[in-house]
Amino acid sequence: MSSSKKIRVLVAKPGLDGHDRGAKIVARALRDAGMEVIYTGLRQTPEMIVRAALDEGVHCIGLSILSGAHNALFPRVMELLKEEGIDDVLVVGGGIIPEDDIPELKKAGIAAIFGPGTPLDEIIEYIKANVKL
Amino acid sequence: MSVSELVNGVLSGKRRELARLISLIENEDPEAAEVLSRLYKNTGKAHVIGITGPPGSGKSSLVTKLTAELRKRNKTIGVVCVDPSSPFTGGALLGDRIRMQEHTLDKDVYVRSMGTRGHLGGLARATSDAVRAIDAFGKDIIFVETVGAGQAEVEIIEIAQTIIVTDVPGSGDDIQAIKAGIMEIADIFVVNKKDLPGADRKVTEINAMLDIDPIERAWRPPVLLTNGRTGEGVLEVIEKIQAHLQFLKESGLLEQKGLQRSRDELHDLMRYKLTRELYQKLEGRPEYEAAIKKIAARKEDPYTVAERLIAEFLFSESR
């Protein structure tokens, strides 16, 4: 069994929305792609997400929001990561995120946004290609 | 991060350095051994408590409740949760953390999830060293939650001073699992979900099994009832944990366990190192390959060859 480096991913639902179908499907797909996936459950504050990412030593954080609160919460996660001195973690987002919001989110440091209908393989390949192990 | 940065970071309580060190341990990075050897003198202070039991028996919720109570008493806490990795893909879903949410922002609680990465025995290969790292980091109490698949999860005995075995009322099969493997290692039994019917019966069953158990025990494991949701019964568990530690100290078993563990560990390390060196020396060498071919062709036998090669190796090393 290979115990060499494994990609560790935190899949998190910031904010209050309870729609976790997407987050759970992505979590399972990443596992099936050989990654170690830590799922945080619902209603996570940015503070909780960053702390979990820090403690768990993850290489990637996947944030999922369907409520429209992404403009407030995604950049907050990035800010807190910076405060903790974490600059080597890949952060990606998903959910219902209008095209117009994406440039701002990218500027805040979110590496990629995956909207509805994104094939799971695309997400997996993106993470594999972009994480720093 | 350099070795010194990691050592100093962990010793001065920096979470990021601790997290990095555990990742290195999990990845079997040689740097991890260097860091651990420098941290070693700072370990051995934490009370390590193993939590094992079948899936769904409330291990995580028990840890959460114990943590909440111990935090009130100003104890600092480390938690390592182990979940199974898929034997096919190597991936794992590490979900125990969800239950620990209420402690996420407490700076005196450190939670780390681990996949088994193919290791059997209820723990990951890295668990033991990760616990050591958290120990050096200065946590007073470290909980280690095993996979909980049942049968052969006895490895926990090598790293924990106190072992709690959890169970739930109902499903009579569980008790078979307990009988088969983990009965002997339990220091405390916890029957969780006391609000479910059959909880009291379960307690009686376990007690009855302890009564007929032929093993001579200086410590009779108490069988406690808790409710992981409300936290009922948790105070009693903590009392028993403390009592058990006290017992270990007074009976001299703690010291004895410590010695045994050091002996085992040294033995394991030496065996590991020796084997590795031996292989490095032999692997790919023409005479080694030739010997293998001869064994396969039944011209030589593996017993004699092994004796010879090891003797040669030891001889060359001592020269």
Added chain:
Amino acid sequence: MKDSSKLRGLVNKWEDEAVATTVKRFPEREKKFETISGLPVNRLYTPLDLEELDYEKDLGFPGQYPFTRGVQPTGYRGRFWTMRQYSGFATARETNERFHFLLEQGQTGLSIAFDLPTQIGYDSDDVLAQGEVGKVGVAIDSLSDMEVLFEGIPLDKVSTSMTINAPASVLLAMYIAVAVKQGVSMDRLRGTIQNDILKEYVARGTYIFPPKPSMRLITDIFKFCSEKMPLWNTISISGYHIREAGSTAVQEVAFTLADGIAYVQAAIDAGLDVDDFASRLSFFFGSHSDFLEEICKFRAARRLWARIMRERFKAKNDDSCRMRFHTQTAGCTLTAQQPDNNVVRVTLQALQAVLGGTQSLHTNSRDEALSLPTEQSVQIALRTQQIIAHESGVGDTIDPLAGSYYIEALTNKIEESAVAYIEKIDAMGGAPTSIENGFIQREISEAAYQFQKSVDESRRVVVGVNKFTVEEESKFDYLRVNPKAEKEQVKELKKVRLARDEEKVKKTLDHLHTVAKSDENLMPPIIDAVKVYATLGEICGILRDVFGEYKAPDIL
């Protein structure tokens, strides 16, 4: 019997000769055909598939037990279904404007979407509300917001549906208080509160309290309404969110009805007579993309519920066995790619719901995979319903697909499969237990994952997503929630707090605390508290203190 053996012979002959030769030359598209939920679909259905069907027992007449053919004796010949578009965003003021727009467009009922802080019992100025205020619905903090929300809308004329669960009592209390101010007594109020906490634990996630006190809040509402609000639907037992979370059609029926069973049992355990409250239970389903399967699903659910009420709970009144339901077209089938295609999807799904005999309908807007819908998109969605009602003619005869061999066979199959699930859940100790041990969540997760994989691997075609794709200039006009909404709402809340009589607030909240600890009905003290402008967050805060909060198990 003789007839059927003759027919069987003919069917076999057709399979062996006509079909076999054709298949040899032109193989069928699939080896095995299945509904989207994985139920087998045969090549052909004939009377042989319905040999067991007993018209009187299994179908009956519209408006009569077991209601397979609908709950109204005249179907849609009397009145069309209620066209009810779910809406709400930003502040009460802005939502009130949208309501007026919808009513002017011919919508016949209101359906309120609340923002997440409201649904989880936090005021807009709570730290946890940051970024969420007014996002997925309207923010309601106190009676003052509710007054603005219904300004100029006579509450004796409209029926109002509120998608509110954990704090349903509080919003219902506010609605009553607004009505009373308008001079409308509560016995004349018509509408629905969702009030279905079990599916929140399973699929939707806006829970607050643990199951036990949550069930008490619900039965308190049942009791209160059975005495004081005879026209009010006290619960909308929802399969929609279970389906959206990825379940199959069978699971949707089974888990929803299992939840329903749990509510009825809880009310009976709380001392209510089944016939006193059962007629006010309502349901809510999704309308997914398998056209015929969905029609059968609605019919099967209706029949199964009737049988459960009569056989299991011994309901005497037919009204207690009558499953009335709202339907929403499936949000999860909308695609962000080529969003105009969604208009067609919604049209088919709406038609299914009508052919399945829904009582009210929400049609999704084409842009909902991208953001909240614009006014123009909402209008198209509503027009879709109006075209089906007024132009297609499908509402002119009742349950027009009944008797189709396939429809009746699949209706039976769905009912049978749902019964098997419910038996499994019963054996575990009922819906609450199977939610707590994660059985239901795991079943849904697994189905969702399998579905997604089938799309990803192109075993299932989603037009515009994995087939017939185009490079898109994705410039779509969409609704932006007023970015100042949060600030404005927090300011309003401050004003309310300054203007109210603090002493009265404290007194009513203290009283609520006392009642919460007892087993008296919670509705009256909640009404007292909202009347003096205690906020939603304050009221839920008291209940949180007494009841604690629910923590989800780790189910993936």
